[in-house]
Amino acid sequence: MTRILGIDPGVGRVGFGIIEKASECLVVDYGTITTPKVERQERLSKIHSEILNLIQTHKPDLMALEKLFFNKNLKTAMSVGEAVGVILLAAHQESLPIYEYTPLQVKEVLAGSGRAKKSEIKGMLELFFNQKIKGHDDASDALAVAYCHLSFESLGL
Numbered sequence: 785m786t787r788i789l790g791i792d793p794g795v796g797r798v799g800f801g802i803i804e805k806a807s808e809c810l811v812v813d814y815g816t817i818t819t820p821k822v823e824r825q826e827r828l829s830k831i832h833s834e835i836l837n838l839i840q841t842h843k844p845d846l847m848a849l850e851k852l853f854f855n856k857n858l859k860t861a862m863s864v865g866e867a868v869g870v871i872l873l874a875a876h877q878e879s880l881p882i883y884e885y886t887p888l889q890v891k892e893v894l895a896g897s898g899r900a901k902k903s904e905i906k907g908m909l910e911l912f913f914n915q916k917i918k919g920h921d922d923a924s925d926a927l928a929v930a931y932c933h934l935s936f937e938s939l940g941l
């Protein structure tokens with residue numbers, strides 16, 4: 785059995801999705817961590833403590849994280865980079881192996897195209913898991929990252 789914590793990083797919202805692969809692939813939990821518009825240190829502290837809580841509660845075997853990709857807004861990239869830093873710190877504190885995947889890799893695994901839309905990815909997740917995926921796109925993106933890792937793992941990559 786493998787349990788994967790998928791993360792779609794952000795500052796205002798961090799998507800998380802936990803899947804488990806035993807005889808079949810199941811969604812264990814998913815959702816978003818939201819931070820209020822307060823000082824950056826408080827936001828980062830909340831992200832860190834919520835990620836630690838998820839790890840300690842669900843005991844995943846590893847973390848699959850969406851790699852940052854920004855080509856326009858440097859300020860946003862730096863803020864999200866700080867959030868990634870506290871997420872990586874939480875994983876390290878719990879001795880959790882970390883794997884990173886680009887948005888292109890995730891889209892190609894789930895939809896066969898790096899140009900797939902979020903709605904297509906969500907639709908494919910609903911087919912794979914045979915259940916409706918509700919909530920914000922950040923949560924379904926995190927499930928997609930976890931599923932991407934599972935696909936790479938099954939291929940031995």
